[in-house]
């Protein structure tokens with residue numbers, strides 16, 4: 001096993017108010033060369049989970065419990081500088097806003113070369129050459145020239161490629177892609193996904209792929225963790241999840257997709273809205289919106305068992321919900 | 330029957346960068362010769378990538394920003410001049426719903442006041458505001474609240490309610506659900522469709538999400554760099570798109586079904602800068618079927634039995 | 649290139665307005681012969697000088713002939729010293745340049761690092777201390793600080809000379825007086841600019857690369873944060889020249905500032921005007937330097953067009 005999060009919890013201090021816990025007891029694991037998708041609606045704690053893993057939590061935030069194991073070594077138990085050194089060597093991240101994520105006053109080549117030097121400790125010259133090689137590797141045309149240019153001279157897609165080049169500098173073993181394609185057009189998104197998949201298999205990286213788009217999950221992930229209000233609602237192999245979701249929330253999400261509806265009919269919906277994380281109901285956080293809710297749900301927090309954190313999960317192995325046929329010519 | 334909305338060869342240019350003392354700023358057409366019709370009670374989906382001119386087109390057809398050339402007729406009559414009495418009167422019959430619901434509302438005014446505002450402007454009975462709130466499925470108590478007390482989905486309902494108060498015949502919706510979470514998206518899509526059924530409004534539904542458009546539209550128009558490259562009835566479009574760009578777009582949509590994985594899909598490279606569109610067919614640098622002719626000669630939008638497409642090679646490619 | 653022309657044009661117009669204003673104010677506010685000549689000279693002598701200095705012509709004519717001479721590079725004669733006004737002013741330039749340059753150096757060398765530290769350790773005791781000092785330095789009137797320094801270092805401790813110029817010891821107090829206020833302002837601008845930059849997504853990228861704090865601050869944040877600071881600096885040069893007048897007076901520093909006060913007092917028009925032109929010129933030059941530095945710091949200014957694949 002390459003990486004596992006065990007019971008990870010994150011707390012963020014707030015001035016003049018109680019701290020909030022955007023991540024509460026999240027566990028998952030992944031192997032080398034595998035993609036785990038972290039999916040859920042806005043504010044459910046996907047980014048906080050990633051930042052905690054990457055050691056990039058905001059100043060007021062901290063890991064308040066659990067373990068992060070990289071090759072069996074618990075990052076949370078190591079002294080801070082050793083943990084950061086391990087992260088630096090083996091782990092890297094790509095975020096949504098690639099253009100904002102690159103320094104506007106430094107050339108693309110400089111920024112990639114810096115990553116090479118920090119992760120591998122090469123000479124300036126070697127790092128520069130390696131940067132150009134990496135930029136070519138992520139499909140940037142004419143990398144030699146492009147390396148001398150600045151982020152504002154690149155399109156959004158090119159900047160995302162540059163960010164990926166920066167992330168794979170020094171061959172990390174775990175890549176965290178937090179909504180890495182969300183800001184891109186579908187045609188670009190498809191290309192960036194191809195690139196990530198290609199790098200994953202050629203470099204043998206594990207990938208944590210964060211998204212709110214179930215279509216992307218279906219197309220990229222091996223395993224899926226569906227998050228709701230800071231916890232994992234369901235954890236499953238991708239085929240199983242799409243064939244037979246067990247948690248009512250996962251089921252609701254999948255049913256609300258237009259692709260899964262009869263033509264022209266109404267979409268299935270999940271009533272209500274996600275509660276704010278500082279005002280969660282007791283017991284199961286999904287209870288106010290859940291069609292299967294019982295008295296027990298309001299009192300007792302369901303534990304993750306057999307892949308679903310629910311007192312009344314849907315039965316496994318129902319017939320796959322139908323996906324509309326679409327012909328591509 | 331006359332179409333409710335008809336646009337003929339619309340053009341709108343914007344300036345690129347700043348001009349100098351001795352240099353005129355360069356301009357480019359963000360909307361470049363777009364023609365479309367929309368019938369009563371119908372939904373036309375407009376899809377296309379970021380920057381292709383969807384939002385610009387939305388504002389143009391409502392007369393909210395002036396077009397450089399072309400013609401717009403609403404219910405058989407040309408759009409009156411902006412600011413005239415007729416123009417103001419027409420506002421009641423056509424409404425715009427923006428993508429950014431939070432930005433379209435005033436944070437300091439209560440929801441009720443904002444929904445009633447168009448009624449006040451047009452001297453209509455304020456009771457309609459309550460009805461509109463009910464129509465979009467919000468409790469009356471919401472009227473007293475302020476925008477920051479509402480969720481994204483609720484805000485989008487408010488914006489729709491505000492547009493509804495005037496009982497328009499045409500609603501232009503610019504990405505009405507793009508900013509919403511999946512589960513909320515479905516709620517709003519249902520609402521939009523229910524309202525249409527109850528009132529027979531026509532929708533110009535702008536979106537970059539082909540799945541949603543598939544669900545709500547009757548016809549689909551695909552825009553590329555300011556031009557419509559294909560327009561077709563929904564079923565025809567989604568089963569057999571004609572234009573190479575439409576095909577690439579459809580192929581790039583991530584289908585939420587793991588069984589479809591590994592489907593070989595054409596990848597068409599990065600989009601060009603909208604402010605400096607390529608010559609000939611604007612799609613040629615990304616088109617897998619481009620020929621020399623495509624590089625120099627812009628293809629016309631041609632009729633193919635109830636649908637239109639702009640490509641030199643449609644006949645060959647559909648064999 | 650057009651922007652340079654526009655800038656020059658605007659500077660020229662401003663300068664013209666200033667010159668006209670100063671000309672009329674000085675001419676209408678008093679007769680130089682009354683100030684410069686001894687009280688007991690007879691009317692004939694006075695008339696002689698009036699004619700010699702061209703003060704007998706109608707005001708309008710004086711103005712046009714002054715402008716005409718100016719366009720030919722003739723700044724006129726200093727009434728007081730009876731020599732070329734430009735020469736009088738030019739002799740003082742090195743002194744003021746030395747004072748101003750040292751003050752700017754102090755402002756940057758003290759202000760920038762303090763601002764950076766305050767931003768990096770935001771809300772800590774360090775931040776609060778630095779900002780308190782900055783508020784203090786900022787609100788302390790220039791002349792008051794000067795006098796305070798003189799009291800302490802010249803009169804009490806007797807380690808530094810209270811006036812004059814010539815040695816490094818003479819420079820310390822005036823430069824510190826002039827520089828302190830600016831150091832405080834620079835510290836505040838640097839701090840807010842840094843705070844803004846530190847929250848940018850690219851700083852997180854740097855962190856995720858594993859760059860240490862020093863590297864993140866010096867290589868990533870500072871180059872971005874200094875862009876607005878440089879802009880401010882360009883604007884402040886003018887203000888600084890204003891304060892230089894006060895400082896030079898307090899320390900009897902024989903620079904442009906002191907020359908200006910005495911020239912105004914004696915209605916020595918040619919000298920005042922010459923100083924005005926020099927000041928305007930300095931400010932335009934400062935602006936241009938800022939633009940150059942700006943382009944050097946920020947590639948978005950340097951390479952304008954947005955190229956795409």
Ligand SMILES: Nc1ncnc2c1ncn2[C@@H]1O[C@H](COP(=O)(O)OP(=O)(O)OP(=O)(O)O)[C@@H](O)[C@H]1O
Nearest residue numbers: 012020022041042043044045046047048049212277
């Ligand atoms: N500095 C903060 N102080 C308090 N709460 C915070 C802070 N930052 C984030 N949160 C809260 O933490 C929760 C989780 O946020 P997170 O960014 O992880 O969500 P996400 O799943 O990534 O959502 P999105 O899809 O919008 O990116 C949110 O409810 C958010 O309001």
Ligand SMILES: Nc1ncnc2c1ncn2[C@@H]1O[C@H](COP(=O)(O)OP(=O)(O)OP(=O)(O)O)[C@@H](O)[C@H]1O
Nearest residue numbers: 343344359378379380381382383384385386603604
């Ligand atoms: N006011 C404006 N001034 C100058 N250029 C503009 C202006 N508004 C839009 N543009 C440009 O016109 C083009 C079309 O913009 P428009 O907003 O219509 O695109 P869009 O299809 O709605 O894109 P998106 O999907 O990102 O909303 C873009 O290249 C945009 O940069």
Ligand code: SF4
Nearest residue numbers: 284287290297310311
């Ligand atoms: S625990 Fe109860 S409320 Fe929660 S998801 Fe399961 S059935 Fe629904």
Ligand code: SF4
Nearest residue numbers: 610613616623640641
């Ligand atoms: S005209 Fe040519 S380049 Fe354009 S879409 Fe058709 S085949 Fe492709």
Ligand SMILES: [Mg+2]
Nearest residue numbers: 046047048179
């Ligand atoms: Mg996030």
Ligand SMILES: [Mg+2]
Nearest residue numbers: 383384385503
């Ligand atoms: Mg738009």
